[in-house]
Amino acid sequence: INAQVVEEARQRQLQLTKPAGSLGRLEEIALQLAGITGQVKPPRLQKAVVVMAADHGVTAEGVSAYPAEVTPQMVLNFLAGGAAINALSKQAQAEVVVVDIGVASELSDQRLISRKIRWGTANMARGAAMTHEEALQAIAVGYEIVTRLAESGTNVVATGEMGIGNTTAASALTAALLGRDVAEVTGRGTGINDQQLAQKIRIIEQALATNQPDRSDPLDVLAKVGGLEIAGLVGVILGAAERKMAVVIDGFISGAAALVAVTYCPTSRDYLFAGHISVERGHRLIVEALALEPLLDLHLRLGEGTGAVLAFHLLDAALATHNGMSTFGEAGVSEKEG
Amino acid sequence: INAQVVEEARQRQLQLTKPAGSLGRLEEIALQLAGITGQVKPPRLQKAVVVMAADHGVTAEGVSAYPAEVTPQMVLNFLAGGAAINALSKQAQAEVVVVDIGVASELSDQRLISRKIRWGTANMARGAAMTHEEALQAIAVGYEIVTRLAESGTNVVATGEMGIGNTTAASALTAALLGRDVAEVTGRGTGINDQQLAQKIRIIEQALATNQPDRSDPLDVLAKVGGLEIAGLVGVILGAAERKMAVVIDGFISGAAALVAVTYCPTSRDYLFAGHISVERGHRLIVEALALEPLLDLHLRLGEGTGAVLAFHLLDAALATHNGMSTFGEAGVSEKEG
Numbered sequence: 001i002n003a004q005v006v007e008e009a010r011q012r013q014l015q016l017t018k019p020a021g022s023l024g025r026l027e028e029i030a031l032q033l034a035g036i037t038g039q040v041k042p043p044r045l046q047k048a049v050v051v052m053a054a055d056h057g058v059t060a061e062g063v064s065a066y067p068a069e070v071t072p073q074m075v076l077n078f079l080a081g082g083a084a085i086n087a088l089s090k091q092a093q094a095e096v097v098v099v100d101i102g103v104a105s106e107l108s109d110q111r112l113i114s115r116k117i118r119w120g121t122a123n124m125a126r127g128a129a130m131t132h133e134e135a136l137q138a139i140a141v142g143y144e145i146v147t148r149l150a151e152s153g154t155n156v157v158a159t160g161e162m163g164i165g166n167t168t169a170a171s172a173l174t175a176a177l178l179g180r181d182v183a184e185v186t187g188r189g190t191g192i193n194d195q196q197l198a199q200k201i202r203i204i205e206q207a208l209a210t211n212q213p214d215r216s217d218p219l220d221v222l223a224k225v226g227g228l229e230i231a232g233l234v235g236v237i238l239g240a241a242e243r244k245m246a247v248v249i250d251g252f253i254s255g256a257a258a259l260v261a262v263t264y265c266p267t268s269r270d271y272l273f274a275g276h277i278s279v280e281r282g283h284r285l286i287v288e289a290l291a292l293e294p295l296l297d298l299h300l301r302l303g304e305g306t307g308a309v310l311a312f313h314l315l316d317a318a319l320a321t322h323n324g325m326s327t328f329g330e331a332g333v334s335e336k337e338g
Numbered sequence: 339i340n341a342q343v344v345e346e347a348r349q350r351q352l353q354l355t356k357p358a359g360s361l362g363r364l365e366e367i368a369l370q371l372a373g374i375t376g377q378v379k380p381p382r383l384q385k386a387v388v389v390m391a392a393d394h395g396v397t398a399e400g401v402s403a404y405p406a407e408v409t410p411q412m413v414l415n416f417l418a419g420g421a422a423i424n425a426l427s428k429q430a431q432a433e434v435v436v437v438d439i440g441v442a443s444e445l446s447d448q449r450l451i452s453r454k455i456r457w458g459t460a461n462m463a464r465g466a467a468m469t470h471e472e473a474l475q476a477i478a479v480g481y482e483i484v485t486r487l488a489e490s491g492t493n494v495v496a497t498g499e500m501g502i503g504n505t506t507a508a509s510a511l512t513a514a515l516l517g518r519d520v521a522e523v524t525g526r527g528t529g530i531n532d533q534q535l536a537q538k539i540r541i542i543e544q545a546l547a548t549n550q551p552d553r554s555d556p557l558d559v560l561a562k563v564g565g566l567e568i569a570g571l572v573g574v575i576l577g578a579a580e581r582k583m584a585v586v587i588d589g590f591i592s593g594a595a596a597l598v599a600v601t602y603c604p605t606s607r608d609y610l611f612a613g614h615i616s617v618e619r620g621h622r623l624i625v626e627a628l629a630l631e632p633l634l635d636l637h638l639r640l641g642e643g644t645g646a647v648l649a650f651h652l653l654d655a656a657l658a659t660h661n662g663m664s665t666f667g668e669a670g671v672s673e674k675e676g
Contacts, residue, residue, distance in 0.1 A: 016422075017412070017415055017420060017421055017422075018421075018422055018640050019403070019404070019528040019529045019639070019640065020529065021529070021639075022528065022529075022638065022639045022640035023422060023636075023638060023640055023644070024617070024636045024637030024638045024639065025636040025637050025638075026636060026638075065357070065674050066357070066672065066674055067672055069672055070671060070672050073669070073670060073671040073672060074355070074671060076669070076670070077355055077664060077669040077671055080664070080669065082355060082663060082664025082668065082669045083355055083356075083663065083664070083669075084354075084355075084356050084361060084659050084663055086662075086663075087658040087659045087662040087663050088655055088658060088659065090658065090662070091654060091655055091658045190357040190360065190674070191357045191358065191359070191360075191674065279362070295636075296634070297635065298361075298362045298363040298364060298633075298652070299362030299363050300360065300361060300362045300363075300364075301357070301359075301360045301362065302356050302357065302360035302361055306361070310651075310652070310655055313648075313651040313655075314636070314648070316429060317426055317429055317648055317651075320425040320426060320428065320429045321422050321425045321426065324424075324425040324428070325420060325421065325422055325424075325425050326415060326418070326420025326421070330420065331411070331414070331415040331418065331420045331421075332411060332414070333408060333411040333412060333415055334404065334405055334407055334408050334411060336403050336404055336528070336529065
């Protein structure tokens with residue numbers, strides 16, 4: 001990102017009619033957006049959320065509170081406008097882009113972007129979730145989607161997902177990439193009980209033991225214990241950074257995608273905002289590893305991109321103040337004494 | 339607030355297409371708004387921020403980083419639309435109501451609500467900041483303003499203020515009402531250095547020693563070591579609760595007003611949302627005492643109502659999801675297993 005522009009934006013902040021630093025994180029957001037866009041007064045945000053949907057073979061092991069059929073049902077709900085991500089995106093004036101990147105059933109709808117790589121991943125407790133080739137294809141889908149969005153004027157993108165079983169994949173990825181114990185990074189997802197949580201941890205441990213993912217090779221980890229929607233979001237993040245677009249990361253699943261993306265390409269981190277901190281325990285370890293400071297803490301654990309889209313408001317607010325406030329000179333206000 | 343309606347709203351939340359509780363604090367906000375408005379699906383929010391401006395005689399003691407002339411200058415900036423509160427209110431579609439309740443200079447502008455009780459408070463380090471009568475008049479102004487807003491359809495109000503020296507008054511109020519040491523509740527306000535902070539603490543201790551406010555009598559504390567804008571906001575809060583309007587509290591100054599209001603009338607607390615947690619250390623003690631959980635933590639320390647107006651977005655988001663999402667039945671989505 002453009003350090004010279006960040007410095008000029010910092011100088012502008014010092015001239016606005018408020019005590020220096022008093023807008024806290026809104027000031028930091030404005031500076032980061034200046035650096036990303038290369039403009040001291042960044043342009044108005046044109047927003048989209050990319051919701052990648054896919055299924056997970058590991059659900060056969062009883063790791064989720066919901067049946068796998070909920071994945072396609074929720075995709076139809078997204079298309080019909082009835083889900084939380086729809087309500088929040090409407091409020092945020094953000095476009096909702098729904099992608100079938102690996103749902104395990106036939107879905108056909110004009111409003112759906114159909115890029116099914118395969119009908120759900122294989123059961124990672126018994127072998128690799130997908131091949132390296134399939135993971136790369138899914139990353140390419142993310143690239144393609146974000147490139148198309150950039151070409152139609154979108155300059156900030158939120159990452160969203162839907163996939164029954166995907167906190168299991170995110171936990172496995174996080175354990176492998178951060179070298180943590182499975183129990184440290186595994187939570188209750190959509191709401192499993194103690195016994196189900198113990199089973200989930202056991203299955204993830206089995207998946208890691210069976211697949212032996214190579215921590216130094218993020219593609220290997222992603223293919224063996226990841227998910228198609230997670231791989232798609234890796235592509236969204238890498239593609240957005242390449243196009244100099246800001247990316248707002250949602251919760252744990254999106255965070256796992258960000259972890260893979262930044263491991264690949266460390267400079268992509270500068271384009272990221274952590275929309276919120278999720279209730280899922282592994283998410284905190286991810287944002288710490290990425291040195292991101294989440295913008296919201298609302299005890300969310302829904303996914304879909306909801307926490308990221310909620311945080312769009314703070315990016316808008318940062319620009320509303322940064323671009324819209326008067327300077328001390330313009331307003332005839334006295335500056336600090338001494 | 340209406341417990342029956344809260345329960346019906348809770349039942350509605352359980353039917354929406356998401357795991358129960360997965361929208362975290364957005365769900366709590368929706369239930370509180372249902373209870374306040376008495377409607378299971380609360381109506382769209384019509385928002386305003388009341389910015390009360392006044393001066394403080396205690397600035398003669400060198401407690402602030404800015405000269406007192408900044409109070410009227412910033413009032414003019416509010417009226418001209420150049421301040422942070424203007425930029426954020428425009429974004430939030432909130433009306434900005436600016437009230438001169440005690441600025442120590444002549445201000446005349448059609449857009450300003452002129453209700454000057456006196457030309458700033460007296461220097462509380464040497465005697466009472468104002469009389470009980472003046473404090474009551476200021477409370478009545480707040481009542482009047484919020485009543486007028488309610489009559490024109492406003493159903494949620496944010497508290498804002500401007501007054502060089504007012505963190506000194508808020509610290510004195512907080513120390514007196516919570517029975518805390520002055521050093522525990524006193525921060526750097528708009529940005530004073532270590533030496534100035536020591537002076538500020540010494541002056542507040544002197545003010546409390548000189549005035550001996552009666553902790554069991556909030557009016558006595560408010561009059562002796564408070565401020566006119568703080569008293570005005572007490573009236574806004576009490577009036578809003580009486581009219582069954584939601585109130586979003588900003589930072590430390592507004593928090594001190596909330597502390598006085600809830601001490602007077604404990605049920606007014608149920609109408610409050612804490613918009614954010616301020617950098618000012620006394621603010622944390624206030625929200626703890628009021629058992630409020632701040633919605634945002636953005637390291638703000640500006641006042642004006644900025645943190646409260648930023649939080650309007652989360653109230654809107656809570657209603658967007660609560661009122662706008664489909665139920666499991668409507669969307670044909672399977673519910674949790676077992």
